[in-house]
Amino acid sequence: MLFRQFFERESSTYTYLVASRQGGEALLIDPVKEEVARYLQLIHELKLKLVFAIDTHVHADHVTGLGDLRNETQCVTMIGSGSKAECVSRKVDDGEALRIDGLELRAMYTPGHTDDSCSFVMSDRVFTGDTLLIRGTGRTDFQNGDARAQYKSLFSRLLKLPDETLVYPAHDYKGWTVSTIGEERAHNPRLKVSNEDEYVAMMNSLNLPNPKLMDIAVAANLACGVR
Numbered sequence: 001m002l003f004r005q006f007f008e009r010e011s012s013t014y015t016y017l018v019a020s021r022q023g024g025e026a027l028l029i030d031p032v033k034e035e036v037a038r039y040l041q042l043i044h045e046l047k048l049k050l051v052f053a054i055d056t057h058v059h060a061d062h063v064t065g066l067g068d069l070r071n072e073t074q075c076v077t078m079i080g081s082g083s084k085a086e087c088v089s090r091k092v093d094d095g096e097a098l099r100i101d102g103l104e105l106r107a108m109y110t111p112g113h114t115d116d117s118c119s120f121v122m123s124d125r126v127f128t129g130d131t132l133l134i135r136g137t138g139r140t141d142f143q144n145g146d147a148r149a150q151y152k153s154l155f156s157r158l159l160k161l162p163d164e165t166l167v168y169p170a171h172d173y174k175g176w177t178v179s180t181i182g183e184e185r186a187h188n189p190r191l192k193v194s195n196e197d198e199y200v201a202m203m204n205s206l207n208l209p210n211p212k213l214m215d216i217a218v219a220a221n222l223a224c225g226v227r
Helices: 033-045 066-073 147-155 181-187 196-204 214-222
Strands: 002-008 013-019 025-029 049-054 076-080 090-092 097-100 103-109 118-121 125-129 166-169
Touching: 002 033, 013 033, 013 103, 013 166, 025 097, 033 066, 049 066, 049 097, 066 076, 147 196, 166 181
Parallel strands: 025 049, 049 076, 076 090, 125 166
Antiparallel strands: 002 013, 013 025, 097 103, 103 118, 118 125
16 A cells, blocks of 8 residues: 655644555545645656545644645545535545545544544544544534534544554644554543543633634635635
């Protein structure tokens, strides 16, 4: 499998390029508008055909590259079926399988950070968006976030995956690049709660400032970044 992890410094966003082989079909997860030229350069160099560009949710800290990628490559743009972003080519239902050149990703609805958050599961890894971060979890205090929903997404869905499953989040702020489900279960301080109420109380006490670009990014991302 061909796999590349991009990092956008301003918003600490990870974008993932996945393909079965050089010269084959590919997909991008959580592209950033300012980085589109870099993605397209690598896609060209590796002779890939971009089939899908996917957002795990409507982001509040950067503008998506979905619309620009669709304009440049005619790829299918996608987001979870719970999203209000009507600009995408199509929406993905919970449990739906996406296939390219022998690779398969399965959509897993994991609301809580936002009401449209989805993770995408492969045989050996999961792209968790902002639901499960490395040694953290996504905030739940805007965009219809819900700490109780996130608790269920974490403990009833993501943490049910095999321990060896690789965890690739949409952001990291401390230099981590990858983890595993088992590692997060053992060492993530936000997963050390004893019950749902304790998790909700912890998340409700964070008092974090809004992302710098929130007022710009959310509106732009509902239009796939091309407004």
